[in-house]
Amino acid sequence: MRNIFLMTIRDLKTYFMSITGYVILSIFLLIYGYVFWFLVSIYSSPQYNLNEPITNFFFGSFYYWFVMLIIPPILTMRSIAEERKTGTLELLITAPVSEMQIIVAKFLSSFIFYAFMWIITLFYFFLISKNMPLEWLNIINGYLGTFLAGSVFISLGILSSTISRNQIVAAIVSFGFGLLIFSASFVSYLINYASIKPFMEYINIMDNTMKFSQGIFDTRPVIYFISLTIGFLFISVKILDSQRWR
């Protein structure tokens, strides 16, 4: 536990002390600032009479998914690939820490940075809370969904970084596979077989995430996202361990 904490802190420092971390953070806030401005403009214009809660759009626009698919690969591409390239992975592996601890620490540091980015956007809601009725439980639920879906893509990014030696390749692989498992969700709209349809609906990442922003708290997607995350991390641990045998 102590080792995981130590390694997580060290990796978090890299995010907060390097230019990369701030570039990702600023671009994210720029995009989301624009999204927010756009939403507020629409809601305040008399032309559109929107009855839907703002969270439906805040956690469900095109931008939301764009950010969700792009940011985790960039955040995680360095994690293992960079350490392998510079040789510091050898220092980690020969220190008295397990492969599991290394992977979990890498995941946690990326996840904490990702969560930090999103938590900043809470400020937007405080800005409008005086002038607009807000369902705070909905908002919190929306963030929960964002964190859970994000953890899936972050763990996928860690897995890609474990496989490759080059961080650019890691980013491309994790973006590609992220897009694929995200798009695989849409198959459920095409399929009509009663035997598979419930399963396809269950694994639909987009719809499951949307449920959170609509204020529906269901334990099934929670379990689904957490098990996907653990699955990807488990494979990463096994791959990292197997590399000793090559």
Place this chain on the structure above:
Amino acid sequence: MISLENVYKRYTTDYAVDGVSFKVEKGDILGFLGPNGAGKTTTMRIITGAIAATSGNVSIAGMDILTHHKEIKKLIGYMPENNPLYNDLKVREYLIYRGKLKGCHGKKLKSRFDFVVENCFIGDVLDKLIGNLSKGYRQRVGLAETLIHDPQILILDEPTVGLDPAQIRQVRDLIKSLGKDRTVILSTHILPEVEATCTRVVIINKGKIQAMDTTSNLRKIYRSANRIKLEIKNNLDLFESFLNKNNWKWSVENKISDQAIYKIDFPAEEDHRESIFSKIVENRSVILEMHQEKTSLEDVFIEIVTEE
């Protein structure tokens, strides 16, 4: 302390380590010699657990490396080839981080930190970023990191690369003093370093151990000839006829009228310096220089490695 039995490591089709067995005891400083690509680094990485052997047994402090991986890692201080470091950390942060990761905390960490800073001479760069350090400092920070948790076993892959001669001597002395109550394995290309530091030597080539002994024993075994270098003046003809009479192999260099340098080879166990001296006196020649050349580890190394 460290024992390897029939260790093989195969990369796709080639064996990088081809049936290596040896033992290292506490108090030994083992020098690992071999040409580039001989399997030195691979063997060291197997001992540290960074990679696993294809077959064979590795046991450290009586524990098998596959089953007691975690306990063994605590005992070992490993400095990998090329000395990888985190460039975005300050030296102080890096040493504290690595110390804690290796299970050193509180007072013990403080005292170990002071020890390595003093003994690796990095006191004046503690607050600099590692990425901005010169190669010599990087090397010393790497060594300090290796020692921070007071390991019983030190595995150093080319520890003195990039250091200047004075620093090499300091690091050599440090390794020597550490080696008294620890087990040290170090690899290097610098042969005088091995002669100065190591108690035992393993020469490895193409994944196989070619020779393993103390440095002095190795010299004895591989000393094929005893060579005397002799510079004399006057009456060279008389001396040359004396050499021919004894049937020694000799050659002459820099012959200028009545002065020349001779190189004379004898079988290893013979020592003819006395008789040569008295003969020269008898010939009324003058000795300007007489020197018996010892077989250096370098000669042994070249002989073993180029044998086939």
